[in-house]
Amino acid sequence: MTTQSTIDKLIEMRLTSMSDAFRTQLEDPKMKEIPFEDRFGMLVDIEYSNRKSNSLKRLIRGAGFDQPDAYIGDINYTSGRKLNRSLIERLATCEYITEHRNLFITGATGSGKTYLACAFGMEACKQRYKTKYVRLPDLLLELELARNDGTYKKVQAKYANPILLIIDEWLLLKPTEAEQHDILELLHRRRRKSSTIFCSQYDSNGWYDQLGGDDSPLSEAILDRIKHDAYKINIVPTDPANYRSMREVYG
Secondary structure (H helix, E strand, C coil): CCHHHHHHHHHHCCCHHHHHHHHHHHHCHHHHHCCHHHHHHHHHHHHHHHHHHHHHHHHHHHHCCCCCCCCHHHCCCCCCEECCHHHHHHHCCCHHHHCCCCEEEEECCCCCHHHHHHHHHHHHHHCCCCEEEEEHHHHHHHHHHHHHHCCHHHHHHHHHCCCEEEEECCCCCCCCHHHHHHHHHHHHHHCCCCEEEEEECCCHHHHHHHCCHHHCCCHHHHHHCCCCCCEEEEEEECCHHHCCCHHHHHC
């Protein structure tokens, strides 16, 4: 068997990183002094690392994060916001995902809710959890269009199946009765097998009213599927009179 034949077969099997590393070994005279087992192990390590890296890139790209550069380590704890650092660091381990628990992130516009949610989403991707980010207005519009063109179940599955779903601008606008049915169906399908992060300008105590309160038969049903055992992060300023939003701080 010729060397080129071996390289061709590696490429055919899509082991391109291994084939490139094999060529590099052949061109390096010092490699002849290294035992075969060690050289082979180096080739396997390179292919494995490359595949892990590509897998992570695909997960991040598929998540569609609003802020793909968000990083837990870059969270500013001296920005004039009350942030529970120990809770954030605990949630960054993705323990809440293995427990199938939800997370409520609430705070005023510009308080950094989306950044924090995307940072948690990035940590989920690093642990190979399929993640999806969406704004609630976009989600509801997509479901409405899908209902009309016959792809409703497909779109529902798109958001029901990810292990972690991030819903931004949660209840920013009061949903119609039809939209409440869509929300209930989605959350029911995700219950007890996945986790959802809800980002909202409204404190969770006000979600009942945003869903129509006593006038809506679905409001309690929706909340019943998400509120039990949920973690909560409420971002509030330490000094309201001199508070600057994160958009103002970072431009």
